[in-house]
Amino acid sequence: MKKLVAGILALVLATPLLLVGMVVTIMPSWAAPEDGSGGGRSGSSCVIVPATGGVAASATGGNTPKEWQAYVHEAAAESGLPAGILAAQLEAESGWNPRAVSPVGAQGLAQFMPATWSSYGNGGDPFNPRDAIAAQGRYMGALFNQLKGLAAQTGGDPVAFALAGYNAGPGAVEKFRGVPPFGETQNYVAKIKAKAGSGDWTGSCKATASPGGTQDIYPHKDAPFCNTTPCAPGTANPESGMYYRECVDWVIYKLNYDIGSRAPPYKWTNANLLNGQGMAYQWRNQWQAHGWPVSATPVVGAVAWFDISPLSPMGHVATVAAVNADATVLLEEYNRLPNDHSYGQFTMPATQVSAFLYPPPA
Known part of the structure; x- marks a missing residue:
């Protein structure tokens, strides 16, 4: 036997x-x-759960600008999403330019429109990197929680749905019951997921007490x-x-x-x-x-x-x-x-x- x-x-x-x-x-x-x-x-890149869950993160290196790595990890803990996703998203949004302003008025590293910032900025400055990355974590966490039920119903990827909601709005994801058939949104989601999967976005982490x-x-x-x-x-x-x-x-x-x-x-x-x-x-x-x-x-x-x-x-x-x-x-x-x-x-x-x-x- x-x-x-x-x-x-x-x-x-x-x-x-x-x-x-x-x-x-x-x-x-x-x-x-x-x-x-x-x-x-x-040596592996990671995001660790917040202190409520038992282990803490220690980050070094990686392609995320060094001075903002801790902010990305904090946002990842806030959202429950991988730090690599959030970092690749910031790269796609602004190219790590904290003063970026789009032709339609989106602002800062995370490219928030003023109306959305009023809900997730917590009174901060969209051009301040720490405020912007924290708001990104809050908004992505909210999108993930809003759309994960739809993902479960359709067999879709809830991370992709949250990214699509960030780009095109959650209403569009709900209307099309998935990533909307917009070239910009589909390319946005694919680019971020591919970049995050390359493993070069968040520094080395080690499980600690x-x-x-x-x-x-x-x-x-x-x-x-x-x-x-x-x-x-x-x-x-x-x-x-x-x-x-x-x-x-x-x-x-x-x-x-x-x-x-x-x-x-x-x-x-x-x-x-x-x-x-x-x-x-x-x-x-x-x-x-x-x-x-x-x-x-x-x-x-x-x-x-x-x-x-x-x-x-x-x-x-x-x-x-x-x-x-x-x-x-x-x-x-x-x-x-x-x-x-x-x-x-x-x-x-x-x-x-x-x-x-x-x-x-x-």
């Missing part, structure tokens, strides 16, 4: 096999941490976990409806934590998040039943969902801590070896995640 399982595993690169109380996984060489921190690859001093925010890290059949008394978490120290319990806690629900009774539990169908392999179906966005495009705070049904009926879920410009994602998770029923970080190509389940509405 072990030889058969090993043979199957060899066909699926880096696929985890997870059972309640048991974890088997293959760790390819590119996934090994280089700095002992448990996650990330030194949050201001709280630890990246593992899970409050039950020392609780007894299920390693028998049936599970022993005391291993079930009555606050979530899951079992302690399983991947699913971590993700439910993290979703609550990110929206400020940090003490019981929590906003989300197995009952209302998943209709009591809490096994990891069932999460995508439950998301779709709610009408919540499911996408191949990663965003910070999303659930990384793994369909490994040929190997295990259980599946696996993790949370996205960072979206890297080299097309990898940094995941935070519980119960992946060598972190048996404990916290760990793992960097892997986004394409090896079966789907990204975007955070449900707060």
